[in-house]
Amino acid sequence: MKFYEVDDALREAISAGDKPVRVKIEIASGGDFFTVPERDVIEANFYGLKEAAGGTSARGAVVIDNALLALSNRGVGSEVKVSFSLGEGLPWFQRFVFYVDENGIQDIRGAGRKRYVKIGLRDLSAKLRKTDETRDWTNPAVFTYSVACDKTLPERSLVHGIARRAGLSVNDIDCSTIPVTLPYVKLRKNIWAELSALAVACRCHVECAPEKPLVFAHSPYQVEPQADDDCSCAFSGEDIFYLRKAARADLYRNTVRLKINLPVTLERREIWRYGDSPVLYDEFTQAYYPFRYPLEREIEAGKYEARYRIKDSGGRERAVVYADAIDTREEAENRLEYDGGAFSYSLYDTSSYCDRAILTLKKDSDGDLYKAAIFGRPIALDLNRSCFMRDADGIAAYGTAAVNVTGSYFSECNIGGESGTLPHYEDWVSRELAERSRNRREFTVKTHRALFNARVGAKARVAMRNEQLTGVISAFSFRYKRDSAFIAAFKMVEE
Helix, strand or coil, rough: CCCCCCCHHHHHHHHHHHCCCCEEEEECCCCEEEEECCHHEEEEEEEEECCCCCCCEEEEEECCHHHHHHHCCCCCEEEEEEEEEECCCCCCEEEEEEEEEEEEEEEECCCHHCCCEEEEEEEEHHHHHCCCCCCCCCCCCEEEEEEEEECCCCCHHHHHCCCHHHCCHHCCCCCCCCEEEEEECCCCCCCHHHHHHHHHHHEEECCCCCCCEEEECCCCCCCCCCCCCCCCCEEEEECCCEEEECHHHHHHCCCEEEEEEEEEEEECCCEECCCCCCCCECCCCCEEEEEEECCCCCCCCCCCCEEEEEEECCCCCCEEEEEEECCCCHHHCCEEEEECCCCEEEEECCCCCCCCCEEEEEECCCCCEEECCCEEEEEEEEEEEEEEEHHHHHHHHHHHCCEECCCCCCCEEEEEEEEHHHHHHHHHHEEEEEEEHCCCCEEEEEECCCCCCCCCCCCCEEEECCCEEEEEEEEEEEEEECCCCEEEEEEEEEE
């Protein structure tokens, strides 16, 4: 991943570093945007970081010497565009799309009767994160037989399905095709948390970027060729006025333990069989269930929940989380085996739930039921599937430093790994161990260079007199002041 592309003239001005940074703030007003006069922007601070949960988010705050903004009809949730330029006559580069936070446009009055406004800004990830976890999620969305991301077939793409719940369309998403198959996913968290978790499992970059509301790309599992990953910027001693290096021992791990409940797709088979007591046995030791007056069984009373279950090769029962290709009423009635009766289903509902049927069994007269069963194509959970890898040399040198990982977006589909074809979850653990088992440092760089096109995830190089450092940006901040020099600060994790 590299810095955002800017106009050639703007790039040359950034390299020359001899022009002052300018900032433009545009606030949505009705169907148009109101541009805040540049002279009224007292101070503007913007921040971006890679979250521990996997996503990349940005925020900001602007102080404006224009109290009339506080009296306008612009308020919480209004869209705000932030652009940068240098000197006079050069094009503007739109860097952020924000929304006014829950504090709205704050009217502040200070010493000397000075009056100004402050606006807190959050990117789209804040809106996605605040998706009410009960509204529209009380009946959680279930996705089956999907892939992580497919821009050519958005109807089977999990990224597009999750984003659709936030009102985002196909045109709002810039993504790669990541053919990691996921047989079953049930959404339980807010939209941003689900997208972040999916990004972690796909080792992908997810961001609410200026060019598109949602970017989901730069994965080692994507079909498209990887983008150029060279350093976007090289800092010399002349560019830097502050450099701090720190050890990040907390990032080091030499053992990775992954434990997941893995959905597994199975062939069509029996997914339910009646077995409520009391049960009797005939002279051939065949079990049968008497349906005789005055006994009334629960399945006769109405709306009986027939939860789908299967037996594995070891004879253990496993819960089915989803089933399709289920018997029709006629097929299920043809599977009934009884003596007396006759038996049939007065209620046979297999569409209301994906993991159970709602049944009512009726009899014409007393009889004995030998078999009532339903067939379908199930997806069952392989509980506590695990993968364990370690770096023997690292353990010998430093002792065991383990990280425990879990998640709902790992798959057993085969992909190309460094040692051949591996299941997705094993390849993920292998890559995680390779990344974690390196002793890395973190360094903080501050510069007056107008690097407002920098982004989290891009590489940069620091060339000092006796040392050269290369790292990936994990956080940045841009500070603009009307009467001071522009400051760009970056946290980078050593490569």
